Amino acid sequence: MAKSKTPLLDQLESGPWPSFVSDLKQQAEVRAKNKANVEFQTPQTVVEELMGLLELSYVHKRGHWKHGGIVGVFGYGGGVIGRYCDQPQQFPGVAHFHTLRVNQPSGKFYTTEYLRQLCDLWDFRGSGLTNMHGSTGDIIFLGTTTPQLEEIFYEMTHNLNQDLGGSGSNLRTPSDCIGQARCEYACYDTHALCYHMTQEYQDELHRPAFPYKFKFKFDGCPNCCVASIARADLAFIGTWRDDIRVDQEAVQAYIGGELLPNGGAHSGRDWGPFDIQKEVIVLCPTECMWMEGKKLMIDNKECTRCMHCINVMPRALRIGEDRGLSILIGGKAPILDGAQMASMLVPFVKAEEPYDDIKEIIENIWDWWMEEGKNRERVGELMKRQGFQKLLEVTGLDPDPRMVQEPRSNPYIFWKEEEVEGGFTRDINEFRKYHQR
Helix, strand or coil, X not given: CCCCXXXXXXXXXXXXXXXXXXXXXXXXXXXXXXXXXXCCCCCCCHHHHHHHHHHHHHHHCCCCEECCCCCCCCCCCCCEECCEECCCCCCHHHXXXXXEEECCCHXXXXXXXXXXXXXXXXXXXXXXXXXXXXXXXXXXEECCCHHHHHHHHHHHHHHCCCCECCCCCCECCCEECCHXXXXXXXXXXXXXXXXXXXXXXXXXXXXXXXXXXXXXXXXCCCCCCCCHHHHCCEEEEEEECCCCEECHHHHHHHHCXXXXXXXXXXXXXXXXXXXXXXXXXXXXXXXXXXXXXXXXXXXXXXXXXXXXXXXXXXXXXXXXXXXXXXXXXXXXXXXXXXXXXXXXXXXXXXXXXXXXXXXXHHHHHHHHHHHHCCCCCCHHHHHHHHCXXXXXXXXXXXXXXXXXXXXXXXXXXXXXXXXXXXXXXXXXXXXXXXXXX
């Protein structure tokens, strides 16, 4: 039996979970079989050499990819991530191994024909390896050579009606949930807003001019299926400002066992009889629910739209009818500073075309960030460094109690002189003079 060329990689196939190594080997076999039928524009051995390079990285305990300068397509500053191997003599097939980010359709709706076209293009001009999808949301084309970039871009834009996504210090590819196309919880048309912003900010998407990356994500409801609150610099999360609609007969049907909680999803386990007190009421984060006899009562002014009760009893509880979205700012993974959840900026706004109110807020934030942001500083880090009050000044928004994340620990408040009445300012100045003496 021949000795394996990648013994360390082979170990990654030994566990119970699916392995990317198995996928790489499968793709290498496909390219080898198709060698006679397809005139590849990249070496047919590219996947084998990729595995060889990765095996060498495990042997040496260090990576073998290097920065080789900026590479891209004409007219765009983003969309292509340059990858170069530092062992080109040993692995010429991956001397170049560039990644392309492809702008995914809203809600990630595809036809089979479209997917076949993408795969055929990438088999012909790339490695055939894809990632569906990257953490931003893009379709990821993994591995091609510099001469193929313009050819791929031409095929995509002219024959597939498809654009590149964002990479670098620019607006990243806007991403949205499945929205009103299939979800009863969606409070606004995520596809419409995502598409509008993608078209509106083409220059910011393709020509990097920001201190660092900036992400829009559009969630139709607080269930946050695209994790906008944790991963987007500006998160657009659907909400409502009237009361949760309650069907009291359906509430009793859940209590009596006629309807199964969580849409009947029990993951194969029998949890026993449904207990509304234990599974809904005591789990409400603001304790705004209680039973009065056989009626479920909700103090809606205390509700924070966490969606738990609606998820558990979807036939009994429904989102309100006065719908719109909240805008949150500053969510990100660790960069210069640690991970950060987004903070409330606009508690409620209607999502109606042409979205001028939303765009005004976006552009005021960008003006401030581009002027004050340090290199590789996300807007959430700038907000943390200069303070939320400064953010309110640049956006022109009035302070709102819903913007407060937690009570302040600093007991001192510093007022600007023009913000207070003359008498108050005089008293403060006298107080300071007294203590200076």
